[in-house]
Amino acid sequence: MGMSPKLLRPRASGSFTPKSISGLSAWWDASDTTTITLNSTTVAEWRDKSGNSRHMAQATAANQPSYVSSEFGTQAAVRVAALATNRINSSSNMSTLGNDTSQQITLFVVLKGLSATTNAKNIGEVDNPTGFGWYCRFTDGNSYFDAGSSATARVQSAFSQSAYTSGCVLTGMRSGGQVDQWLNGTLLSGSRSNATGSLQTDPGHNFSLRGGSAAVSFGEIIIYNRSLASSDRQSVERYLSKKYGIAVA
């Protein structure tokens, strides 16, 4: 008797998760309530799901961001207020967040700005303004992705205020001298091909989320310690698109 056809079928590969792609460095998912420690309605800790323990925390109640259970449709978010001290950050175990030798990193953020005001600094390093960071600033209608210590590693892209305030998927990537950012899967203007300087994601630098002069809600943040091929980048963007109901290219 021959082998049952069922045994010859390939095993189902399972649905896509950010862990499906190698190099996952950090993964914060507001919809996973097992990763959130609440102090009443505010967030005291947002744990990293990547396995690298890059947990973000805020131990002072008055400075804790709020937890919004339905910010992106039915998906939750951690919302930082328009207050410099309202932030959540990880100050330990940030080594190899990116690859500071080959200067590679890929960052995906699902966010929504509560209002498009001036100089809102949303994500990135707090204590080293010349290091890795990313913020949107609407005095001039641009999004800025700082992928390192040099001004040559900054991508400045014209940015849609309506996309920002309705919720969007932002992608930033550095691969050596090349720095790009995408909005909802579409490459934005301002790419760099001559970036110099280190990413500066090494220990001692504080990775944080804060709203600055505008409140911002974060649904999910995914970071890889390498640049991704287009197919992998699109896989992550489509995963986020499906989950948060945001159309991507």
Added chain:
Amino acid sequence: MSVRYFRASVAMYQSICRQIDAAYEYPNAATKTERALPAADTLPTDSSGRVYLEVLSDYCQYNLPSELLRQFLASGAVEEISEAIYTASLPKPTP
């Protein structure tokens, strides 16, 4: 969310912090929250030794902070100030 601004002597501010922390039983290991308000030594201060605090108005509306705030403002132990006065208290960036 709007922001409110206050100032008080260091001693008064620290006393307020102790009262609120005691009421909320901070530090709380379960909620991973150590204190209600920022430590005094993290706040801007002026030449008179007063600390300056910015707080979300939402936080001021919680039951305990709102009651204590009402009492402290009425007694003059805490002064509510404008954003302009608060901003003027911040350390000036070095050129």
